[in-house]
Amino acid sequence: MNLDFTYKNPTTIHFGKDSLDKLTEELANYGDTIMLAYGRSSIKKIGLYDQVIDILKESNKNIVELSGIMPNPTYKKVVEGAKLVRKNEVDLILAVGGGSVIDCAKAIAVAAYCEDDPWQKYWIDFEPISNQVVPVASILTLAGTGSEMNGGSVITNEAVKLKMGRVFPAEVNPKFSILNPEYTFSLPKYQMVSGIFDMMSHLMEAYFSNEDDVTTDYLIEGLLRSIINSAKIAVENPKDYEARSNLMWSASLAMNPLMGLSKTQDWQVHMIEHQVGAYTDCAHGMGLAAVSLPYYRKIYQAGLDKFVRFAIQVWDIEKAGKTKAEIALAGLDALEEFTQECGIVINLKELGATEEMLPKIAESTIITGSYKKLTTEEVLEILKTAYTA
Template sequence: MLGNLTYSNPTVIHFGKEALSHLPEELLKFGENVTLVYGMQSIKKSGLYDEVLKILKETGKKVSEISGVMPNPTIQKVREGIEITRKNKTDLLLAVGGGSVIDYAKAVAGCTYCEEDPWQKFYLNQEKCTNPVIPVGCVLTVTGTGSEMNDNGTITNHETKMKIGYKFGYEAFPKFAIMNPETTFTVSPYQFAAGTFDILSHILEQYFSGDDDNVSDDLAEGLMRSVIRNALAAKQDLTNYEARSNLMWASTWALNGLIAQGKATDWEVHMMGQAIAAYTDATHGMTLSCISIPYYQFISDFYLPKFVQFAKRVWEVPVEGKTDREVADEGLFRMRKWMETIGVAMNIEECGITAAMIDELAQNTPILNSSYHTMTRDEIKEIYNASLAYNAANKA
């Protein structure tokens, strides 16, 4: 391993068809005031809401609720949640849903006892969270974000057209995560595709790094091959338990910090995707997919050997008689065809962005000091325009 590192992850995972049976033992570790956090109506339609509420009552909990958590949860919704947790003296936030619900719960957990404006302090200033953090637990129903095993809480501010991630620290990691792959069976094909690409994108953004590390890269390549293979199997049958369980497990390990150890990382795709979502509220995974191919095609010029490695090891591109450029391009072509097969957005118009919006969008996109190349505003605009130009001719 390169350099020095410290790695710790406190989340307890209960995985499999019987995972929910472990919820009572986890609840007994916390006080009696539990705030149940969920989205719209999907967990009520599936019956999961009733199951969880029954367990909460059987374990003697006093239950308050925060419902209606939207995709791309807003700072306004966070402030609503803060009022509820303060009023009910919440001992545990139990998030039942996908990444948006879990991210939101962590944001409320970290912001409740902040004495300043949390948007300014945490999201704009990125100051360290030193106030008490309410414990969070989760019952995962949608795969993709990996939020069940990290401390990130990404929040949108529609007034300023900004979507920003913030890491609330060790205490904000979910104390436990209940993960039954069967709960993902009812997710729509569209949401399945978006969540699946989100998994791959997380891995890519930690994989493409100027600091190559054998162990981290080998882990990342194995995870990517698993995502690619199981996504195709699940696409054919969304109730394929083996495929869905492998995707759920890969999603967790894609963003719990493990494969980033010993490496620099490049999260510019997420910055661009989050900028799109701040304007249009488009589905997260689709905001990533629509700009990934033009971004990686552009970035590959700055460190071609890694893209050759990616093509050979992940996409099994034969190299005999080909230049490195041809091998790298073939790898990205195979990735693009896979993306089309699973059904993700390939054009920013599909996420609600028009040509007239690109100048302002590029100005509002955060630029990170990325691994291979730090983008300029003009280059960000170039990537958006390349996505906009994607059409049927690209599918030939």
């Protein structure tokens, strides 16, 4: 562990079938006005909306609703929510849904009392927070982003075709999050497996960096193996509680800062996918899957030993009779086979991209990288490979 770090996570997790029972006692810690933020109709279909409304009313809370938060939340929606917060003097934003709803709630929390342009200040200039932050809490219905236990907020500014992520300090983390795996049972398979690759990508972005012996890498390998095992079970039986509970908790841990401690980290896959998402509005996990394989095949030689370790420790690739390069590529082949087994889309064309979009996506992609720094031309090559996969 050669890099210094400071770690803090103030989120209280209530996990399990009866976790919603904790909402009443948590609400007692906040003022009278609660903003209920959610997506479209899914929480109503599973009866969760009515349950939450009943608890809020029993707790004598004034309810302000912000509905219609989209899978890739827009800055326009953030502005709408911020106006509601100020107008109603909201004491707590309760996000009920998946990571997009929670990301949007956190964005609203930091934007509501910002006197400057929040987009420019917090997502472009990455300035420290200098205004009041409204507390956020969450009830999770989709496992993938880990937003329920971190300060991350990914927002799409449609006006400028830019999708930007910002990991805010721990003060922006949800104060508490309620995680009942049963809330994920009704998700379509497409959304479930998209979330599965999302959580895997979060782990791989941290993993493929550094060359020293870092405890974090061992944690990541274990989580990846757990996700792979549980994903295969959940694909066959979406209502297997043990598998879905393992996936839900793995997602929370995968994008918890804990899994990046003492790591330089990469995040190039996310930077490329963010722009794919800005142009196509595709499911985030599917976009990550499409970009990951051509990206890793492009850079693996620059981090060869780690890709060899990934193949052996995560995918059980036999090393006898193989060169390091062959082992590394076998590991990436195993990753691709896993996506096929789960029904994860790895073709950008299927995700709504057009050939005309690709140069624009490449030109607007932020270059990060760990083992290898890409050029814009190399990003375009990766996109072209993903387009024809």
